Amino acid sequence: MKRCLCFLLLVACFASAQEPAKPRVIEISAKRFEFAPNVVTVRRGEPVTIRLNATDHAHGLLVKPLGIDLDADRGSPDEVTITPKAPGTFPAICDHYCGMGHGNMKMTFVVE
Amino acid sequence: MSRSFDRRSFLRLSAASIGTGALLQFFPFTAHGQTMSKLLGKRTGEAPSPFSVVQLSDTHVGFNGPPDPLGTAAFERAVETINGLSSQPDLILFTGDLTHDSEDSAEHAKRFAKFKEIAGRLRVQKRFFVPGEHDAALDGGTLFREHLGETHRSFDHKGVHFVALDNVSTGRPAVGKAQLAWLKSDLARYSRETPIVVFTHRPLFDLKPEWEWFTSDGDAVMNVLAPYEAVTVLYGHIHREQHTTLGNAQHHAARSLIFAFPDPATAAEKKPLPFDASQPFRNLGIRRITDSGARLAIDDIELTKREISGANGVAQLLRQGELS
DSSP states (O other), X not given: OHHHHHHHHHHHHHHHHHSOOOXXXXXXXXXXXXXXXXXXXXXXXXXXXXXXXXXXXXXXXXXXXXXXXXXXXXXXXXXXXXXXXXXXXXXXXXXXOOSTTGGGOEEEEEXX | OOOOOOOSSSEEEEEEEBSSEEEEEEEEOSHHHHHHHHHHHHHHSSOOOOEEEEEEOOOOBTOOOTTOTTTTHHHHHHXXXXXXXXXXXXXXXXXXXXXXXXXXXXXXHHHHHXXXXXXXXXXOOOEEXXXXXXXXXXXXXXXXXXXXXXXXXXXXETTEEEEEOOOSTTSSSOOOHHHHHHHHHHHTTSOTTSOEEEEOSSOSSOSBGGGTBSOTTHHHHHHHHTTOSOEEEEEOSSSSXXXXXXXXXXXXXXXXXXXOOOOXXXXXXXXXXXXXXXXXXXXXXXXXXEEETTEEEEEEEEEEEEEETTEEEEEEEEEEEEEO
């Protein structure tokens, strides 16, 4: 019984050691016609979860080169986990039409 | 300017931009086309025969800000131009952003009514419409349907199958699963040789995603269309002329009737081209492509409104080029 308990403990420790670190979560708030923050900096090779929260209307967040294509509505956030591969500065847009200022709803992702 | 079109298809596309839009003429190829016409006539019940289409786009009725202070003047001028064509087109296709949106639904409804009043001056009675995001994205297409009917549909004309696709009314640049399923079933009864003309608002390929010039499920749409040998996609949204060939499909964007956007290949920003009071209709004009045997001849006509002898007048400036 004692042996069995030790074995289970070892297995648990091993599993815990192997569990990957949870990605850093970056919260982005979207309202007509701005994102906050409007610049996000991430590191190359670092997994990050991008979570989009819409506060007034449905909004999108699109950065094709980084694999970000989110669509959030009030009370229904959307998220994606990415691992940026290459450094650079990437423009992001709202791609869910949200009114007259929609075309100016932009932000920037910087990968260092 | 030199551009060639794919001649392998039986369908020859003859495109003439009307500043504002495009005059498209369809002819079956001479010898090969006649054979194909007979075959298609057996398969679809209606053999292709020559006809022309005018495409109008992005009239933005209700828009009254910079850079263009002309309001509906270019749209109305385009209607006059089309009505003045010696040979009237069979069909008029409107590819979205017919109105400019308003938070006030009653005001938006007035803009739809104004659009219909101007479009109603066209002599051509067969008019078909798809919405742009300014028409349908804020209310899911409710006002559009009330005034202009369903946001997607299909019909046949002289042996060509026309498909109107809505890639705006969910708010996202997308056609969506339901419409994709409809498209598959709609096309299922047509042979691969049937010429297909799709008209929609946004480009169905990644023209410039960071300027929102794309459709997120455009690849899925084009995969459904891939088996068909002669596919023509007419779209608007980008407020400039653009011609792109991808696989069996030719994609043609029409100019707008309100203001022009710059060339995405060279411009750093998506900012409207400045208004030129001396040439208020600059970037609006007619492109007519006609067959001259082995070559396609192209005439570009730029419509320019300017002062003539102290009075307002309209002059057509003619530029000529040739396609090889």
